[in-house]
Amino acid sequence: MAAMPISPLAPAGFPDLPAIKGVRFAATAAGIKYADRDDVMLAVMDAGTSVAGVFTRSATRSANVLDCQVKLGGDSTGPAAILVNSGNSNAFTGHFGQTSVADISASVAAEVGIDEARVFTASTGVIGEPLPHEKITAKIGALKDALDEGAIKAAAGAIMTTDTFAKGSAAQVDIDGQTVSIAGIAKGSGMIAPDMATMLVYIFTDAKVAQDALQAELARICDRTFNCITVDSDTSTSDSLMLCATGASGVDATGNADFSAALEKVMLDLSHQVVRDGEGATKFVEIQITGAASDKDAKVHGLAIANSPLVKTAIAGEDPNWGRVVMAIGKSGAVADRDLLTISFGDTLVAEKGWVAPSYKEEDGAAVMKEQEITIKVDLGLGAGTATVWTCDLTHQYITINADYRS
Amino acid sequence: MAAMPISPLAPAGFPDLPAIKGVRFAATAAGIKYADRDDVMLAVMDAGTSVAGVFTRSATRSANVLDCQVKLGGDSTGPAAILVNSGNSNAFTGHFGQTSVADISASVAAEVGIDEARVFTASTGVIGEPLPHEKITAKIGALKDALDEGAIKAAAGAIMTTDTFAKGSAAQVDIDGQTVSIAGIAKGSGMIAPDMATMLVYIFTDAKVAQDALQAELARICDRTFNCITVDSDTSTSDSLMLCATGASGVDATGNADFSAALEKVMLDLSHQVVRDGEGATKFVEIQITGAASDKDAKVHGLAIANSPLVKTAIAGEDPNWGRVVMAIGKSGAVADRDLLTISFGDTLVAEKGWVAPSYKEEDGAAVMKEQEITIKVDLGLGAGTATVWTCDLTHQYITINADYRS
Numbered sequence: 001m002a003a004m005p006i007s008p009l010a011p012a013g014f015p016d017l018p019a020i021k022g023v024r025f026a027a028t029a030a031g032i033k034y035a036d037r038d039d040v041m042l043a044v045m046d047a048g049t050s051v052a053g054v055f056t057r058s059a060t061r062s063a064n065v066l067d068c069q070v071k072l073g074g075d076s077t078g079p080a081a082i083l084v085n086s087g088n089s090n091a092f093t094g095h096f097g098q099t100s101v102a103d104i105s106a107s108v109a110a111e112v113g114i115d116e117a118r119v120f121t122a123s124t125g126v127i128g129e130p131l132p133h134e135k136i137t138a139k140i141g142a143l144k145d146a147l148d149e150g151a152i153k154a155a156a157g158a159i160m161t162t163d164t165f166a167k168g169s170a171a172q173v174d175i176d177g178q179t180v181s182i183a184g185i186a187k188g189s190g191m192i193a194p195d196m197a198t199m200l201v202y203i204f205t206d207a208k209v210a211q212d213a214l215q216a217e218l219a220r221i222c223d224r225t226f227n228c229i230t231v232d233s234d235t236s237t238s239d240s241l242m243l244c245a246t247g248a249s250g251v252d253a254t255g256n257a258d259f260s261a262a263l264e265k266v267m268l269d270l271s272h273q274v275v276r277d278g279e280g281a282t283k284f285v286e287i288q289i290t291g292a293a294s295d296k297d298a299k300v301h302g303l304a305i306a307n308s309p310l311v312k313t314a315i316a317g318e319d320p321n322w323g324r325v326v327m328a329i330g331k332s333g334a335v336a337d338r339d340l341l342t343i344s345f346g347d348t349l350v351a352e353k354g355w356v357a358p359s360y361k362e363e364d365g366a367a368v369m370k371e372q373e374i375t376i377k378v379d380l381g382l383g384a385g386t387a388t389v390w391t392c393d394l395t396h397q398y399i400t401i402n403a404d405y406r407s
Numbered sequence: 408m409a410a411m412p413i414s415p416l417a418p419a420g421f422p423d424l425p426a427i428k429g430v431r432f433a434a435t436a437a438g439i440k441y442a443d444r445d446d447v448m449l450a451v452m453d454a455g456t457s458v459a460g461v462f463t464r465s466a467t468r469s470a471n472v473l474d475c476q477v478k479l480g481g482d483s484t485g486p487a488a489i490l491v492n493s494g495n496s497n498a499f500t501g502h503f504g505q506t507s508v509a510d511i512s513a514s515v516a517a518e519v520g521i522d523e524a525r526v527f528t529a530s531t532g533v534i535g536e537p538l539p540h541e542k543i544t545a546k547i548g549a550l551k552d553a554l555d556e557g558a559i560k561a562a563a564g565a566i567m568t569t570d571t572f573a574k575g576s577a578a579q580v581d582i583d584g585q586t587v588s589i590a591g592i593a594k595g596s597g598m599i600a601p602d603m604a605t606m607l608v609y610i611f612t613d614a615k616v617a618q619d620a621l622q623a624e625l626a627r628i629c630d631r632t633f634n635c636i637t638v639d640s641d642t643s644t645s646d647s648l649m650l651c652a653t654g655a656s657g658v659d660a661t662g663n664a665d666f667s668a669a670l671e672k673v674m675l676d677l678s679h680q681v682v683r684d685g686e687g688a689t690k691f692v693e694i695q696i697t698g699a700a701s702d703k704d705a706k707v708h709g710l711a712i713a714n715s716p717l718v719k720t721a722i723a724g725e726d727p728n729w730g731r732v733v734m735a736i737g738k739s740g741a742v743a744d745r746d747l748l749t750i751s752f753g754d755t756l757v758a759e760k761g762w763v764a765p766s767y768k769e770e771d772g773a774a775v776m777k778e779q780e781i782t783i784k785v786d787l788g789l790g791a792g793t794a795t796v797w798t799c800d801l802t803h804q805y806i807t808i809n810a811d812y813r814s
């Protein structure tokens with residue numbers, strides 16, 4: 001498969017990420033599937049790091065996800081490691097998948113000198129083919145020797161699959177006169193409709209945050225960021241989002257609102273980058289729902305619009321086809337009253353009280369749709385429920401990527 | 408928009424449908440949107456006809472659907488009529504939509520000489536534009552004069568929108584030595600994910616069936632036919648399925664199992680024809696689910712596979728990508744155990760017990776995918792729940808139809 005051109009929605013470049021005290025990275029090429037590129041990354045965190053994670057709720061989740069879920073509940077005092085490979089998802093590989101995870105974990109534990117119960121793994125790529133894990137374990141010694149506080153960009157590159165750009169984001173926040181840093185990386189482009197987290201995301205901070213608080217905060221913010229994006233309504237078997245707080249700054253950020261805001265900023269940025277790299281995407285779409293009967297209903301409406309093939313193809317065609325937005329609201333299953341609906345494209349009021357707005361001109365709607373970033377606003381007129389979700393359009397390139405090649 | 412080529416999955420031609428005693432049809436060109444083709448059809452049923460119907464559950468359903476739902480509950484002894492237009496769905500048109508329905512109903516009632524409460528209407532086409540109903544009412548006199556027992560084929564043509572072929576099906580059944588006939592027509596191609604019925608379907612029989620029994624039988628069979636198909640997961644605002652039993656044969660088929668079987672055959676055939684005319688379809692796909700925890704779970708799994716863009720694009724690309732089938736089962740929300748799954752493509756066993764089957768060869772799977780009609784079988788290994796659903800592939804042509812033109 002020829003390399004895809006970089007998404008037109010990509011940021012200008014990979015951001016400068018601050019080094020996170022207490023975390024070191026390394027990446028290498030193990031030749032799992034791709035030629036001439038890194039496909040394995042290792043991150044090692046110092047003792048005292050709190051590790052939180054959220055994972056796909058898929059009933060067919062990968063061996064790695066199942067293993068991480070067990071390990072997250074365990075002891076959390078020693079050093080920890082994360083090893084990720086691309087090119088093979090190790091999903092639906094039966095007991096062979098468990099063997100791969102166990103062998104990789106044991107190898108990392110032995111080489112790096114940490115407890116196997118603190119080694120977290122992830123695999124991303126094709127489903128259902130055995131992971132040639134010996135290619136990975138053969139590289140762990142070299143990875144350990146290469147560990148470097150400044151190598152996060154290489155790590156971001158090694159976890160890409162159909163991604164057209166590497167994804168990173170960072171924030172810094174002052175707490176009691178001291179600076180705490182957050183840096184994260186993500187991969188994801190297709191099979192994006194997270195039910196818990198999405199794809200692979202790793203975020204690191206040198207703040208000190210108690211384990212339980214870290215987990216609760218991660219889940220809360222995930223629900224407003226990664227759980228509000230969709231590319232194609234398909235949920236991955238491998239979705240993993242992990243957050244590691246090393247505490248190396250010496251600053252306790254447990255329960256700190258500024259820290260939470262900074263973390264949310266990083267997670268929102270990374271989740272948007274996943275949408276911006278949606279397979280075949282040419283438009284970045286924000287869907288703002290207000291006036292729903294509840295926040296939950298608002299999210300159901302927002303995702304119904306965001307997942308509708310007819311809405312997404314209309315956006316691709318720059319067609320202000322608000323009738324398809326009405327259709328999506330109607331089918332969502334959440335409460336709606338046709339005659340109370342208000343719909344805007346950008347700042348253009350399109351429909352109100354169950355019909356096209358008297359002020360609406362088709363050319364105004366068409367002008368909004370020609371933009372690269374489009375906001376669709378829907379007010380249900382029912383209550384105070386709100387939600388914002390993000391998606392991209394559905395184009396010929398999505399079909400080309402997914403029909404013409406085995407990913 | 409240039410006429411689309413006829414679907415490669417279309418039947419050889421429109422079938423010979425038997426005349427149904429007690430029903431007459433007429434079609435004409437009212438110039439609602441299309442040039443040079445019929446866009447209105449009228450069917451008139453004699454007194455004594457039982458009329459049953461199921462409709463979309465969309466919260467934004469059209470004025471016509473709302474009107475039909477009210478009228479179905481009323482008196483059912485006099486003659487009845489169905490008037491359908493294409494080119495404009497009269498959906499999301501506020502109080503103007505209700506006015507259109509009322510004017511059309513009153514006009515048909517006056518011209519044909521029947522009770523307005525027995526005039527059922529439907530509109531299909533673009534959403535959100537006012538229906539120029541005066542173009543329709545101007546033609547009702549001519550339609551009445553043209554009513555003909557043999558004109559059902561013309562009626563099937565008049566209700567088409569993005570359909571590439573007219574859809575009809577019939578069956579005859581002997582009851583107590585006498586022949587009862589069933590004939591039906593349908594339209595539908597995109598926005599197909601029925602939640603109650605799909606698109607526009609009209610079925611007629613000269614059997615005598617009590618109103619309550621007719622309604623119950625229609626709903627039961629609909630759940631096994633039209634509610635088991637999907638083209639693009641999008642549910643129409645106009646879905647309507649009506650069944651009219653004129654009783655003109657003099658044969659009472661209430662509760663008759665042979666009649667039910669014949670009716671199910673017609674409904675299944677029409678629902679498959681809608682899938683075969685799915686926008687851009689090149690493959691007809693049957694998904695057989697067995698061994699689920701319940702029938703309901705089986706249908707959830709089947710529709711998750713049938714609606715997955717990644718499964719549908721893999722089928723378009725003739726890629727035996729069973730990993731995507733696993734993914735769809737995992738995300739469906741219904742119960743599944745990865746290590747009990749068995750998957751076959753056609754008669755080729757692909758995966759069992761949570762991994763690729765030892766006997767599986769990629770070239771065998773690839774050969775199945777090259778066929779025009781593909782069966783995907785999934786056994787959950789959990790219980791006795793079964794379901795069969797039908798869908799088509801997702802191709803470049805679907806994007807072209809829906810991104811490049813306003814339908």
